[in-house]
Amino acid sequence: MELSPRYNPATVEDKWYQIWRERGYFRPRPRSDQPTFSIVMPPPNVTGVLHLGHALNTTWQDILIRYHRMRQEPTLWVPGTDHAGIHTQMKVEELLRSRGVDRRQMGRDAFVAEVWRWKEQYGGRILEQIAKLGASVDWDRLRFTLDEGLSRAVTEVFVRLYEEGLIYRGHYITNWCVTCGTALSDIEVEHRDETGTLTSIRYPLASGDGAVVVATTRPETLLGDTAVAVHPDDPRYRHLIGQTVIVPLVGRAVPIIADTYVDPDFGSGAVKVTPAHDPNDFQMGQRHQLPTIAVIGEDGRMTAEAGAYQGLTREAARVRVLEDLKAEGLVVSEEPIDHAVGHCEKCDSVIEPLVSLQWFVKVQPLAEPAIEAVKTGAVRFVPERFEKIYMNWMENIHDWCISRQIWWGHRIPAYYCQVCGNMVVSRTAVTECPVCQGPMEQDPDVLDTWFSSALWPFSTLGWPDATDDLREFYPTSVLSTGYDIIFFWVSRMLMQGIHFTGQKPFTTVLLHGLVRDAQGRKMSKSLGNGVDPLEVINKYGADALRIALVLGSAPGNDYRWSWERFEAGSHFANKVYNAMRFVLMNWDGAHIPENTPVSNYPVDQWIWSRLNKTIRVITDALDHFEFGLAAKAIYDFFWDDYCDWYIEMTKVRLKGADRERALANLVMVGRRALQLLHPFMPFVTEELYQALGPQEESIMISEWPAPQRERESQEAARDVETVQAFIRTVRNLRAEIRIAPQAQVPVVAIADDRDVLQVWTMLAPEIEWLLKAKPLTLMQKGGDAPTRTIVGMTNGGVVHIPLEGLVDVEKERERLAALKAETLAERQRVRARLADAKFLQRAPEAVVLETQKRLEELDARIRRLSEREATLT
RNA sequence: GGGCGGAUAGCUCAGUGGUAGAGCACCUGCCUUACAAGCAGGGGGUCACAGGUUCGAACCCUGUUUCGCCCA
Numbered sequence: 001m002e003l004s005p006r007y008n009p010a011t012v013e014d015k016w017y018q019i020w021r022e023r024g025y026f027r028p029r030p031r032s033d034q035p036t037f038s039i040v041m042p043p044p045n046v047t048g049v050l051h052l053g054h055a056l057n058t059t060w061q062d063i064l065i066r067y068h069r070m071r072q073e074p075t076l077w078v079p080g081t082d083h084a085g086i087h088t089q090m091k092v093e094e095l096l097r098s099r100g101v102d103r104r105q106m107g108r109d110a111f112v113a114e115v116w117r118w119k120e121q122y123g124g125r126i127l128e129q130i131a132k133l134g135a136s137v138d139w140d141r142l143r144f145t146l147d148e149g150l151s152r153a154v155t156e157v158f159v160r161l162y163e164e165g166l167i168y169r170g171h172y173i174t175n176w177c178v179t180c181g182t183a184l185s186d187i188e189v190e191h192r193d194e195t196g197t198l199t200s201i202r203y204p205l206a207s208g209d210g211a212v213v214v215a216t217t218r219p220e221t222l223l224g225d226t227a228v229a230v231h232p233d234d235p236r237y238r239h240l241i242g243q244t245v246i247v248p249l250v251g252r253a254v255p256i257i258a259d260t261y262v263d264p265d266f267g268s269g270a271v272k273v274t275p276a277h278d279p280n281d282f283q284m285g286q287r288h289q290l291p292t293i294a295v296i297g298e299d300g301r302m303t304a305e306a307g308a309y310q311g312l313t314r315e316a317a318r319v320r321v322l323e324d325l326k327a328e329g330l331v332v333s334e335e336p337i338d339h340a341v342g343h344c345e346k347c348d349s350v351i352e353p354l355v356s357l358q359w360f361v362k363v364q365p366l367a368e369p370a371i372e373a374v375k376t377g378a379v380r381f382v383p384e385r386f387e388k389i390y391m392n393w394m395e396n397i398h399d400w401c402i403s404r405q406i407w408w409g410h411r412i413p414a415y416y417c418q419v420c421g422n423m424v425v426s427r428t429a430v431t432e433c434p435v436c437q438g439p440m441e442q443d444p445d446v447l448d449t450w451f452s453s454a455l456w457p458f459s460t461l462g463w464p465d466a467t468d469d470l471r472e473f474y475p476t477s478v479l480s481t482g483y484d485i486i487f488f489w490v491s492r493m494l495m496q497g498i499h500f501t502g503q504k505p506f507t508t509v510l511l512h513g514l515v516r517d518a519q520g521r522k523m524s525k526s527l528g529n530g531v532d533p534l535e536v537i538n539k540y541g542a543d544a545l546r547i548a549l550v551l552g553s554a555p556g557n558d559y560r561w562s563w564e565r566f567e568a569g570s571h572f573a574n575k576v577y578n579a580m581r582f583v584l585m586n587w588d589g590a591h592i593p594e595n596t597p598v599s600n601y602p603v604d605q606w607i608w609s610r611l612n613k614t615i616r617v618i619t620d621a622l623d624h625f626e627f628g629l630a631a632k633a634i635y636d637f638f639w640d641d642y643c644d645w646y647i648e649m650t651k652v653r654l655k656g657a658d659r660e661r662a663l664a665n666l667v668m669v670g671r672r673a674l675q676l677l678h679p680f681m682p683f684v685t686e687e688l689y690q691a692l693g694p695q696e697e698s699i700m701i702s703e704w705p706a707p708q709r710e711r712e713s714q715e716a717a718r719d720v721e722t723v724q725a726f727i728r729t730v731r732n733l734r735a736e737i738r739i740a741p742q743a744q745v746p747v748v749a750i751a752d753d754r755d756v757l758q759v760w761t762m763l764a765p766e767i768e769w770l771l772k773a774k775p776l777t778l779m780q781k782g783g784d785a786p787t788r789t790i791v792g793m794t795n796g797g798v799v800h801i802p803l804e805g806l807v808d809v810e811k812e813r814e815r816l817a818a819l820k821a822e823t824l825a826e827r828q829r830v831r832a833r834l835a836d837a838k839f840l841q842r843a844p845e846a847v848v849l850e851t852q853k854r855l856e857e858l859d860a861r862i863r864r865l866s867e868r869e870a871t872l873t
Numbered sequence: 874g875g876g877c878g879g880a881u882a883g884c885u886c887a888g889u890g891g892u893a894g895a896g897c898a899c900c901u902g903c904c905u906u907a908c909a910a911g912c913a914g915g916g917g918g919u920c921a922c923a924g925g926u927u928c929g930a931a932c933c934c935u936g937u938u939u940c941g942c943c944c945a
Contacts, residue, residue: 389877
């Protein structure tokens with residue numbers, strides 16, 4: 001077989017992805033009584049472009065999916081995209097604006113049609129990118145949150161919640177984005193500390209008898225003040241409660257009220273109350289039946305209620321109000337203050353709390369079972385610590401504002417009579433008022449995008465219909481996502497899933513961290529510190545990207561990307577490729593059946609021991625979502641054990657009579673190594689597995705390897721380790737005296753006893769081969785020790801490299817002395833430990849035995865060193 | 874203010890009661906025909922600090938410092 005010495009991922013990856021897809025491997029195998037394994041992919045935004053965070057998450061999921069598929073479980077991974085309401089609308093609006101078109105001119109229907117056109121054209125991009133990663137998703141089950149079926153689920157949920165009294169409509173204060181022109185939920189607001197000015201303003205008492213000073217960071221809202229509040233127990237103000245003050249500039253007489261919300265230690269201990277523009281003031285307003293006067297409008301400008309200030313932006317109004325207050329001598333003080341300011345998650349403008357008519361979900365009744373599910377362990381977070389974060393949030397949850405004043409999304413299924421105002425919430429369109437037969441119009445608002453995402457685990461499987469998919473694959477097994485959307489998404493899926501299906505939507509919540517740059521900064525467009533995964537794939541291949549993302553990643557931990565990591569990944573892909581290329585160059589292609597007789601050759605038994613252990617480690621790690629550990633285990637096995645030792649040791653047998661047996665084991669172990677590696681690096685492993693004469697049509701559907709104890713031997717493993725130590729010792733000596741690796745050199749080794757000699761002798765061909773040791777003389781202690789040599793200590797004996805005429809006796813003596821000092825120091829430590837009665841008494845027997853063995857070896861080494869020193873001439 | 878996480882080799886990070894690890898970087902020698910995207914060898918760490926528990930602590934507990942995140 002002709003193979004290039006360099007692995008070229010580009011020629012391999014697309015080919016295999018297409019074949020897998022055509023052959024239907026991504027679809028779940030037919031039903032059986034076996035438990036199924038299923039994941040619904042977190043739907044990326046249709047506007048999205050793949051970034052490293054997606055790549056990491058997709059890789060993790062694909063690893064799990066491929067692993068479970070190889071375990072022969074019916075396995076399903078559902079792909080899809082999210083319509084991403086505000087986000088997509090903004091994007092298309094921007095596009096239209098560049099063409100000089102405003103959406104309001106177009107009208108709703110034309111605009112929505114435009115967004116659909118955009119979606120059809122670009123919405124599939126991110127899916128193609130996910131395919132490039134090798135994601136083995138079932139494309140036949142591709143879903144979109146605005147699909148007909150999913151929209152039906154959304155309507156059904158809305159109507160049912162409404163009927164159950166868990167959805168209501170009303171005038172409440174909500175977070176309003178003046179730029180996006182819509183209400184937002186609490187979690188869509190990002191609070192950031194900013195330095196503002198705390199202005200203390202004097203409000204004269206109506207009695208003319210003095211004044212009350214209040215402090216505020218938003219003087220412009222004073223125009224809408226309808227009270228001043230103090231703490232009921234504050235002795236400074238107790239006598240004023242119930243009195244009236246005059247709001248400056250507007251001259252409005254408002255009461256002084258008592259409310260425990262007021263913090264007596266903040267500012268003057270008295271606060272102005274603006275129910276229309278502050279959530280806490282709104283609450284106080286409700287408690288005290290205060291009027292609500294909106295002085296700031298939905299466009300962020302002052303309303304008619306603001307009188308002379310009407311039409312000014314809120315920022316300009318702040319300046320003017322301050323000027324006017326100063327002119328009247330009412331400003332007592334101004335001092336800088338750090339305080340949290342809310343910003344729109346999407347557009348970053350400062351959020352304006354406003355009172356408006358919105359739809360809300362009453363969350364608490366839904367939250368309770370969702371809390372319970374995590375408490376009882378029915379749903380588990382990985383890593384566990386996020387359960388606390390989830391609980392904390394859920395136990396303090398607020399009602400959820402779900403209406404958005406935009407056009408792209410699921411329209412609220414509420415209809416209003418244009419004549420009598422009657423409202424109907426309905427699964428189907430209502431055109432005629434059931435009360436007065438007047439014309440009905442649907443609510444213009446759409447639902448929060450997360451409302452539909454919350455249904456994703458069951459809506460994608462066909463709910464509300466009782467489909468086979470639901471029966472078979474719901475609850476899903478794992479939900480893998482970033483810890484940053486636990487509140488937005490995970491909590492809501494749990495609530496809705498349990499409420500509507502009676503079952504948890506998933507068993508495990510697997511959380512990955514943020515992907516950051518090498519300096520630990522978040523990736524952002526403005527910093528330009530991100531990297532396009534496609535660029536990495538083009539440069540190094542998807543396999544390299546995947547293994548680099550997984551090596552050293554752990555649930556919940558942030559990941560720092562760097563080109564070096566990707567490069568290391570591509571080196572490994574190349575290593576794997578070349579190892580198999582070596583096997584293929586030697587192998588004539590003859591069938592090597594899986595029931596090939598067990599080899600009793602120690603090196604073969606050793607590699608099987610290593611392989612079996614690796615299988616156990618990887619399997620256990622994957623079962624516990626320890627991707628980094630699993631990847632490390634196969635990486636180390638492949639590179640260190642299989643390549644650096646097994647292949648190298650096997651080369652000598654490939655030249656001799658034992659060639660067939662060596663090859664058979666090379667191939668069999670190689671196949672299994674590829675299988676273990678397949679979930680991590682699907683493409684290169686398939687390419688090579690096919691070349692190695694597969695037992696199955698594809699590695700993807702081959703059976704996950706099980707340890708084969710009959711092929712391993714603990715004794716052989718120990719013997720090979722003894723020889724490895726021998727080889728390392730000699731290599732060390734050779735390096736020290738600068739003997740070129742390919743230069744032949746005589747080696748004389750003296751074993752302490754017959755057992756050691758036997759082990760060495762048994763593997764003499766490998767020793768000779770790997771060390772270029774010629775002649776290799778193995779003997780037992782007692783004969784004539786060679787002179788004029790340099791020596792090294794190894795387990796059970798001493799090795800000599802004779803250097804007739806080249807040995808500097810003085811230098812060698814120094815070297816030996818240093819070595820001996822080191823060994824003595826170590827023996828001292830080990831002896832001290834063994835002299836401790838408590839250690840002997842309390843440490844596990846195995847540890848004690850190991851320590852004793854170690855002391856014996858150290859004793860032996862010191863003996864050998866002394867003997868050598870004595871004979872050095 | 875409350876909570877969470879990190880602090881381990883020059884850099885990025887694994888490890889998690891029993892002799893400190895990897896990748897990259899560095900030094901030395903090698904194109905030893907699978908791989909120079911490689912091989913062999915090497916240097917480099919009071920595992921943030923202080924106490925405690927333990928026969929034994931990088932690992933468990935307490936506190937401190939410091940960086941970061943989330944919530945209010």
